[in-house]
Amino acid sequence: MIIGIPKEIKTLENRVAMTPGAVETLVRQGHTLLVEAGAGLGSGLSDEEYAAAGAKMVTAAEAWGAQMVIKVKEPLESEFGFLRKDLILFTYLHLAAAGSLTRALLKAGTIGIAYETVTLPDGSLPLLTPMSEVAGRMATQVGAHYLEKNQGGRGMLLGGVPGVAPASVVVIGGGVVGTNAARIAVGMGAQVTILDLSHRRLQYLDDIFQGRVTTMASTEPNIRAAIQSADLVIGAVLVPGAKAPKLVTREMLPTMKEGSVIVDVAVDQGGCVETIKATTHDNPVYTVDGVVHYGVANMPGAVPRTSTFALVNQTLPYAMRIARDGMGALKKDPGLALGLNTFEGKLTCPAVGQALGIDS
Ligand code: NAD
Numbered sequence: 001m002i003i004g005i006p007k008e009i010k011t012l013e014n015r016v017a018m019t020p021g022a023v024e025t026l027v028r029q030g031h032t033l034l035v036e037a038g039a040g041l042g043s044g045l046s047d048e049e050y051a052a053a054g055a056k057m058v059t060a061a062e063a064w065g066a067q068m069v070i071k072v073k074e075p076l077e078s079e080f081g082f083l084r085k086d087l088i089l090f091t092y093l094h095l096a097a098a099g100s101l102t103r104a105l106l107k108a109g110t111i112g113i114a115y116e117t118v119t120l121p122d123g124s125l126p127l128l129t130p131m132s133e134v135a136g137r138m139a140t141q142v143g144a145h146y147l148e149k150n151q152g153g154r155g156m157l158l159g160g161v162p163g164v165a166p167a168s169v170v171v172i173g174g175g176v177v178g179t180n181a182a183r184i185a186v187g188m189g190a191q192v193t194i195l196d197l198s199h200r201r202l203q204y205l206d207d208i209f210q211g212r213v214t215t216m217a218s219t220e221p222n223i224r225a226a227i228q229s230a231d232l233v234i235g236a237v238l239v240p241g242a243k244a245p246k247l248v249t250r251e252m253l254p255t256m257k258e259g260s261v262i263v264d265v266a267v268d269q270g271g272c273v274e275t276i277k278a279t280t281h282d283n284p285v286y287t288v289d290g291v292v293h294y295g296v297a298n299m300p301g302a303v304p305r306t307s308t309f310a311l312v313n314q315t316l317p318y319a320m321r322i323a324r325d326g327m328g329a330l331k332k333d334p335g336l337a338l339g340l341n342t343f344e345g346k347l348t349c350p351a352v353g354q355a356l357g358i359d360s
Contacts, residue, residue, distance in 0.1 A: 002032045002322040004066030005055075007039040010073045012281065014042025014304035015311065017070040017091070020053040022316045027054035031323050036063040043308040057118050070319055074101055083108035085344070088326075092116055092127075096355035097339055105342040106358075111327070112342035117349055118318065119338045121233075127318075127339075129176055130310035135299040136180025136236065139263045142170065143232040144188065146261045146285060152292045154259030155162065159189025164278055166190045170230040172223065172247055172272060173237035174201050174215070177265045179232045186212045223247050228255050235264035235272040237310055243270040248256040250274045258290040308320060 003026060005018050016025075016039045017224055023033045037047055047057050047106040063069065064082035071091035075083065093114035095102045104111045111153070115127035122219055140158075147167060149155030160166035169185040172177045174196035185192045186209060195218040196202050202215040216222045218237075227233050227248060233256075237244050244266040253275060264276040271277075274346040277289045286293055300307040318336055321329040330337040341349040346360070353360030 001068055001326070002034065002066040003033045003323060004058075004063035004069045004265070005033065005038040005039055006060050006063040006071060006079075008042070008072050008151040008154060008161065009076055010079065012301055013073055015072045015308045016043050017044060017072050017312070017315070018038045018307060018319075019043075019312050020045060021048040022175065022312050022319075023050055023055045024053040024318065026275065026323060028319065029323070032056070034058045034066050036060050039063075040308075043305045044153075047185070051315075068319075068322060070315070072308075074098060075104075080104040080108075083110045085109035087111065088113065088322065090115070090315070092341075093341055095349070095352040096276065099356050102342070102347065102352065102358065103354055106347065109345045110342060111340070111344070112338040112350070113322070113330075113336075114341045115339065117339050117341065117351075119335045127311075127314050130314050131300045131307065132176035133175050134303060134307050134310055135265050136177035137178065138299050138303065139234045139265050140184035140188065140190075140232075140282075142299075143169070143234060143261050143263045146205075146292045146294060147231060147259075149259075152259070152287060153261055154231060154257065154286065158185065158232070161205075165254065167230055167231035168193070168232065170195070170226045170233045171234045171236055172182045172200075173216065173235065173266065174205050175236060176239060177238075178234070178236035179205065181236060181265070182209070182213055186233075190232075193230075195222060195226060218350045220245070220247075224252055224255070228257075231257065231260050233260070233262045233273075235262065235276070237266050237272045238269065244272040246272060246274045248273040248275075253289045253291055256291050258268060259292070260290075261292045261294065261300075263294040268297045271295065279354065315325050325337050 033055040035050045042186045051064045068088040088111045091112045144158040147153035155168045158167045169190040169192045171194045174194040192213040195216045197218045263275045266272045276295045278297045
């Protein structure tokens, strides 16, 4: 198959859909890789590395002319002209929030396979997980940074020092983000509490952390008590398909310590902290009632090199199967078939249809 890798054009998007190593794997399997010149630069991957891996370095139009285009972000309006009927587009699409893109894909008849709806038999979303792992680990790192005095925080070292108590980190939601956040916090020597609604999840966390975290049921009184003594609160809840519940309310905020920090990773689903609003890497924090709020909705964007490799680790096996079997790959794997959002002018993802009021 001829596979195109265009450069991402969304503002501040520095990830790239395939690394030179992934290109080499696909080329060895007999595929032709057309990589747009400069596509990897934001992730520290040079054109020379891609060329050495067997890619042909091309223009954007040439990359988009391939049979399958693999990307990171959804096409922007300036790319709509590249959409066509015989094109397989494999990327994050997030169509439920993108009416004009959905219409453009349907009008062109493009086969749109969305990373975010590819599903494993246990219901987990393997192509979303790597970004949650990155965001979770980053949440603690970012929180530790904003706890520094000159960043507006309490002036505390997360791990303390001999003779001085470490900071208290409260993680609300113990899924992929929460577990990764807790892992780094434990590693830095903080006192860590994780709250989740799922008892099974708490059992798992209790088991893997071997007594190095406190687990608590996520009830209103428990959250209220935990955040009062917290130095860093990390919001990491997800209710699939819904907005995040507001678990830390406006009224609870004055009970928190002056200079404490909230990193609400769930901000992309509206946030689980009532006072959180989406911020950007340019201007990531603001303060309410003396509590520093961090609400960057695309945290992995700050570490594009790690994020690119983490994403490609998960997407390459699917890309290899689509390249080998075309649409037959979706027939063989029902979980990959759930990634199909648009096909020959029809919407094939009911959730997107419902969100946009289009028949699917
Ligand atoms: P996940 O499904 O792995 O985990 C969510 C956890 O929240 C589950 O364990 C669930 O039981 C728990 N939960 C649900 N309701 C709860 C409640 N009321 N109290 C406590 N726990 C509750 O999801 P994830 O991959 O960890 O993602 C978490 C959030 O982070 C999502 O909103 C996701 O979109 C977001 N995210 C944001 C970024 C970013 O850059 N800001 C990056 C990746 C993921």
